[in-house]
Amino acid sequence: GAVVSQHPSRVICKSGTSVKIECRSLDFQATTMFWYRQFPKQSLMLMATSNEGSKATYEQGVEKDKFLINHASLTLSTLTVTSAHPEDSSFYICSAREPRQGYEQYFGPGTRLTVT
Amino acid sequence: KQEVTQIPAALSVPEGENLVLNCSFTDSAIYNLQWFRQDPGKGLTSLLLIQSSQREQTSGRLNASLDKSSGRSTLYIAASQPGDSATYLCAVKQYDMRFGAGTRLTVKP
Numbered sequence: 001g002a003v004v005s006q007h008p009s010r011v012i013c014k015s016g017t018s019v020k021i022e023c024r025s026l027d028f029q030a031t032t033m034f035w036y037r038q039f040p041k042q043s044l045m046l047m048a049t050s051n052e053g054s055k056a057t058y059e060q061g062v063e064k065d066k067f068l069i070n071h072a073s074l075t076l077s078t079l080t081v082t083s084a085h086p087e088d089s090s091f092y093i094c095s096a097r098e099p100r101q102g103y104e105q106y107f108g109p110g111t112r113l114t115v116t
Numbered sequence: 117k118q119e120v121t122q123i124p125a126a127l128s129v130p131e132g133e134n135l136v137l138n139c140s141f142t143d144s145a146i147y148n149l150q151w152f153r154q155d156p157g158k159g160l161t162s163l164l165l166i167q168s169s170q171r172e173q174t175s176g177r178l179n180a181s182l183d184k185s186s187g188r189s190t191l192y193i194a195a196s197q198p199g200d201s202a203t204y205l206c207a208v209k210q211y212d213m214r215f216g217a218g219t220r221l222t223v224k225p
Contacts, residue, residue, distance in 0.1 A: 034212055034213070036215075041220075042217065043205060043215045043216060043217040043218050044160075044205070044207075044215045045215075046212055046213075046214065049211075049212060091157075093159060093160070095213070104148075104165070105209070105212075105213055107159060107160045107162075108159065109158070109159035110158070110159040112157065
């Protein structure tokens, strides 16, 4: 099956700094990627939809200036958490849509962000 | 807006029991429904994918059903084992995927 990777798997940063998380589709080209956030003991919440070569579409309540998404190539999308605060600490998961398999979504392993 | 609900939120059973997890969704215009397993602090493992035209899928001890018109799906786990302990998430796909809050399953030896 299609493989999606994320880097880093864990990151700890200080409040006020920015953190970049990468999402890569390893063996397919993904024109669309999705970013989800999961707080402890809660489900995944869609943050934004990332389309290659165009601006991301953010879900209601997600600050686009705080969560910068760049989908510059067909295999890479990045999420940058700017001026991170402790309340941004969460598990961030990306997924990529595989066009050759009925546009099924494949999920990355997630990135655990801790802001101190 | 699609809303996905999973019942129960938590379930604890002794080893060997058969069990059913429930998922309901408000908008029946879906492409597919997928059940995932998530272990603590880990990513998602896909268990079963049911296309909108299908009524059920089976894999080993797992069986998932879909009644699209009523907006319901069930995940049946036969002969549960301690290794089945995890959170089970249901997700429906339209343009994107929307998740339920999950059912935390504990299977006691």
